[in-house]
Amino acid sequence: DAGVTQSPTHLIKTRGQQVTLRCSPKSGHDTVSWYQQALGQGPQFIFQYYEEEERQRGNFPDRFSGHQFPNYSSELNVNALLLGDSALYLCASSSPRVDGNNTGELFFGEGSRLTVL
Amino acid sequence: AQSVTQLGSHVSVSEGALVLLRCNYSSSVPPYLFWYVQYPNQGLQLLLKYTSAATLVKGINGFEAEFKKSETSFHLTKPSAHMSDAAEYFCAVSLVSGGSNYKLTFGKGTLLTVNP
Numbered sequence: 001d002a003g004v005t006q007s008p009t010h011l012i013k014t015r016g017q018q019v020t021l022r023c024s025p026k027s028g029h030d031t032v033s034w035y036q037q038a039l040g041q042g043p044q045f046i047f048q049y050y051e052e053e054e055r056q057r058g059n060f061p062d063r064f065s066g067h068q069f070p071n072y073s074s075e076l077n078v079n080a081l082l083l084g085d086s087a088l089y090l091c092a093s094s095s096p097r098v099d100g101n102n103t104g105e106l107f108f109g110e111g112s113r114l115t116v117l
Numbered sequence: 118a119q120s121v122t123q124l125g126s127h128v129s130v131s132e133g134a135l136v137l138l139r140c141n142y143s144s145s146v147p148p149y150l151f152w153y154v155q156y157p158n159q160g161l162q163l164l165l166k167y168t169s170a171a172t173l174v175k176g177i178n179g180f181e182a183e184f185k186k187s188e189t190s191f192h193l194t195k196p197s198a199h200m201s202d203a204a205e206y207f208c209a210v211s212l213v214s215g216g217s218n219y220k221l222t223f224g225k226g227t228l229l230t231v232n233p
Contacts, residue, residue, distance in 0.1 A: 005162075033220065035233040042207050042223030043161070044120075056220060090160055105151070106221060 004029060004109035006091050012115045013081050021076040021112045025093030029057060031055075032074040033106065035090040043090055049074050078114075087117045119144040119210045123224035126151030131232050136180075136195040138227045145188065149211040150191045151221065152182055163211070164206075167191060177180045202224045 006026045013019050031050045035043035036113050045058035049068035068074045078085055092106035104107075124139040142148055149168050153161040157219045165176025172184045178201075191208060205228050209221040 035223075040226075042209075042225045043221075045220040045222070048220060057219070092161075105163055105166055107118040108153075108162070110158075 004091055004093050004107050006103055006109035006112050008112055009110070010115075012111045012117060014117050015081055015083060017078045017081050018077065019081060021089050021091075021114075022073065023076070023077075023080060023091030023093075023109060024073045025091075026107045029093035029107070030072045031094045032068060032072065033092045033094070034074070034076045035092065036060070037088040037090055037111070039087070046076070054062075081116045083116050086114060088113050091106075119148060119212055119222050121208050121210050121222055121224035123135045123206075123208050123227050127226065127228045127230065129230040129232060130198045132200055133197050136193070136198045136229065138193040138206050138208075138229065139168075140193065140224060141181075141189050142191060142193045142208070142210045144186055144210055144212075146212075150184060151181075151211065152176065152180070152193050152208045153174065153209060153223075154204050155207065160205065164193070170230075198229075198231045200231050200233065203229055205229070 004026050007022045033048040034046040036046055037043040046060050047057040047066055048055045052068045063079045065077045088111040090111045091109045094106050120143045122141045124219045150166040151166045154164050155161050164180050165174045167174050167184045175181045180195045182191050185192050205226045207226045211221050
C-alpha cells in the first residue's frame with residue numbers, strides 16, 4: 001500500500017520564478033491538503049482539495065494556487081517566488097468524512113524542500 | 118478558531134528517563150487532538166490521537182497522552198526514553214465540522230534530545 005508520495009524531493013529556484021510541486025495521495029484517500037513548514041516552525045495550512053475543488057484555504061496569498069486531478073493527485077503552484085517561500089512543503093491525504101472508522105487523521109508525505117535564492 | 122501552544126521548544130532527557138512534552142490547546146468546539154513526530158529530513162508520522170473517546174490515549178513506540186479538558190492540555194509522555202526517540206514532536210488540533218475534517222493547526226514543535 002503506497003503512502004503519500006511527493007515530487008520533487010528537493011529543488012532550487014531564484015526569486016521571481018514559478019514552481020510546481022506534485023503529490024499522490026495514499027490509496028483510498030480522495031482529499032489532499034498542503035502545508036508549508038518553514039525552518040524551525042510547525043506546518044502551516046495552505047489549502048485543501050476535495051472533488052477537484054479548493055475546499056478551504058489558509059492565510060496564504062494568491063501566488064499560491066493548486067489543482068486536484070480526477071485521480072485525486074494534486075499540484076501546488078507558487079508564482080513570483082520570494083526568499084520567504086523557502087520551506088518544506090508537505091502534502092497530506094485523508095478521507096473526507098469523519099466517522100467511527102476515520103478520525104480525521106492526515107497521512108503525510110516526506111515533503112518537497114524548496115530553496116529560493 | 119483553534120490554536121496550540123507547545124511549552125518548551127527544546128527538551129533534553131537522559132536515556133531511560135521520563136519524557137514529558139507539553140501541549141495546551143484552544144478550541145471553540147470539542148477538539149480532535151494529535152501528536153505527530155518528525156525525524157530529520159522526513160515527513161510527519163502520527164504518534165497518537167484523541168477523538169472524544171478514552172481520555173488516556175496510547176500510541177506507537179510506547180508514547181501516551183492524556184486529554185484534560187479542565188486544563189485544556191494534551192501532554193505527551195513516555196516512561197523511558199530511548200535514543201531512537203530523538204526527533205521533533207508536534208501537537209495539533211483539528212477542526213471537524215459537519216463530519217468533515219478541514220485542517221490541522223500545529224504547534225511550533227518541541228525538539229527532543231536524548232542523551233546517552
